[in-house]
Amino acid sequence: MDDNLIAVLLLVLLLAVILALRVYQQHRKRQAQYQRRATDKGLKPAQRRLLWQVARQQRRNPVLLLRCASAFELCVGECVRTGGKQALLAELGRIRVLLGFDQLIPGQPLHTTRQLAQGQPLRLWPAGEETTPATDCLVVAKGASALVTTPLAGIAPPWSPGTPLRACFQREQGAQYRFATQLLACTPHTLSLQHVEQVQRLQAREFLRWDTSFPLTLQIPGRPSLVLEGQVLNLSGGGLRLKTSRALPIGTSVVVDPQHRGPFPLAGVKARVVANSPRSKGQTLHLQFVDLSRAIEAQIVRRIYQHQLNRPSRVPAHSQRRGGYDDRD
Secondary structure, rough: OOHHHHHHHHHHHHHHHHHHHHHHHHHHHHHHHHHHHHHOOOOOHHHHHHHHHHHHOOOOOOHHHHHHHHHHHHHHHHHHOOOOHHHHHHHHHHHHHHOOOOOOOOOOOOOOHOOOOOOOOOEEEOOOOOOOEEEEEEEEEEOOOOEEEEOOOOOOOOOOOOEEEEEEEEOEEEEEEEEEEEEEEEEOOEEEEEOOOOOEOOOHHOOOOOEEEEEEEEEEEOOEEEEEEEEEEEEOOOOOEEEOOOOOOOOOOOEEOOOOOOOOOOOOEEEEEEEEEOOOEEEEEEEEOOOOHHHHHHHHHHHHHHHHOOOOOOOOOHHHHHHOOOOOO
């Protein structure tokens, strides 16, 4: 055999050995890091082995499962989809508690319904029937594959297992979410919903909108003599619609009267006109909030949601998109 060929083969073999050695070292390093973190979290040896094995089977980073709630819940969801045994799912549930993923920090975004806390209010309605009255529920239990809720009215609606459903809810600090699911089982007093791995957090302009009516006075910065009075038609965390006597040019900046006293904390809130809609008598101004603080936004959203939970109502099937509102009166 040619000496050059032998040299090339030896070089390739050496590189393969170096690569294999490096992969092995990285594996050992990751394993040591995993064992250290898992021990610090309070996982028992059997639990550490189980989670490592599940992670490797799904080709996931075991260390990431220890520190990221969404990664852990995706792992559990994969176990459910692939027909994991009940004993495995139950042990993963105990590991979830040890890792602290059963109770998320307020403000930490949700990714799956497995992260919902017991006592969380939900609003449910059949898919495609968004104009029908919603069913308000509370989360009372969480299984590996089902989220168990109980209707606040005390009696479950006449839905059949397999019914596609839509859900929305609000968490601390005004964050709102929605997801699509289906009914797995029902009793006269409970609804078991299929867990979903993708819970959508609504953007500010998609917030639930509350149809309401209360007086509001607007001021125009730089024009102290111009004061515009009107009646609020609806409100969201992103803006409002105001019934008034005259239109304002699109882009006009306005400020809510700093002395405003009403059901929502709007005093001094800045906004701009994004559209005008003519009415039989007067105009409807479409206002978008500007530089609204997170604290005020959260208060507005929280009060909207409380109003909706406090009365039987239709689920707001319409959502707002950045830059405008619909034109309904």
